[in-house]
Amino acid sequence: MRLNQNTLLLGKKVVLVPYTSEHVPSRYHEWMKSEELQRLTASEPLTLEQEYAMQRSWQEDADKCTFIVLDAEKWQAQPGATEESCMVGDVNLFLTDLEDPTLGEIEVMIAEPSCRGKGLGTEAVLAMLSYGVTTLGLTKFEAKIGQGNEPSIRMFQKLHFEQVATSSVFQEVTLRLTVSESEHQWLLEQTSHVEEKPYRDGSAEPC
Numbered sequence: 001m002r003l004n005q006n007t008l009l010l011g012k013k014v015v016l017v018p019y020t021s022e023h024v025p026s027r028y029h030e031w032m033k034s035e036e037l038q039r040l041t042a043s044e045p046l047t048l049e050q051e052y053a054m055q056r057s058w059q060e061d062a063d064k065c066t067f068i069v070l071d072a073e074k075w076q077a078q079p080g081a082t083e084e085s086c087m088v089g090d091v092n093l094f095l096t097d098l099e100d101p102t103l104g105e106i107e108v109m110i111a112e113p114s115c116r117g118k119g120l121g122t123e124a125v126l127a128m129l130s131y132g133v134t135t136l137g138l139t140k141f142e143a144k145i146g147q148g149n150e151p152s153i154r155m156f157q158k159l160h161f162e163q164v165a166t167s168s169v170f171q172e173v174t175l176r177l178t179v180s181e182s183e184h185q186w187l188l189e190q191t192s193h194v195e196e197k198p199y200r201d202g203s204a205e206p207c
Helices: 021-031 035-040 048-060 072-077 120-134 150-158 181-190
Strands: 007-010 014-018 064-071 087-094 103-110 140-146 162-167 172-178 195-198
Touching (some): 021 048, 064 120, 120 150, 140 150, 150 172
Parallel strands (some): 103 140
Antiparallel strands (some): 007 014, 014 064, 087 103, 140 172
């Protein structure tokens, strides 16, 4: 999605930056060779060329919005640190329901095992939910998660998502959040510390 190409979201634990071609070879492509991540994300292994093509589609397609998740502590503690050295995962929105443009499917991946269980995924999802509501005009979110991925299911439930469906065929559960006025206020409170900053040419510097 071109809309977020110049957007950086700075939180306490994570920094969200647009997914650029520079992120592909050094970390992203290596992550997606992992059989565990392929299983958790229901992904197929791609060649490097295919991964570049996928990155371009994320950047250009109007029905996809993605941010790369950086470790904020690492990114800010090391002046001049490259984004690639601070990458821990990604967070995505799919806007594919033609009948309901206010619905987005959200997913998050913390690919670095050492960074899991520390709240990075939670803050990344909260920042993306807020971005989806305030910038993309979304009012409903769904998350489809593998039945065996209990940590992810628990995380979304803590963020007020409720389970609405189970698919034995795909072995996944669907959770949904409807952003009522009270939920919107709660979301604003949870993300009041998140700053939106300009991001240009992959050259945003740590603050």
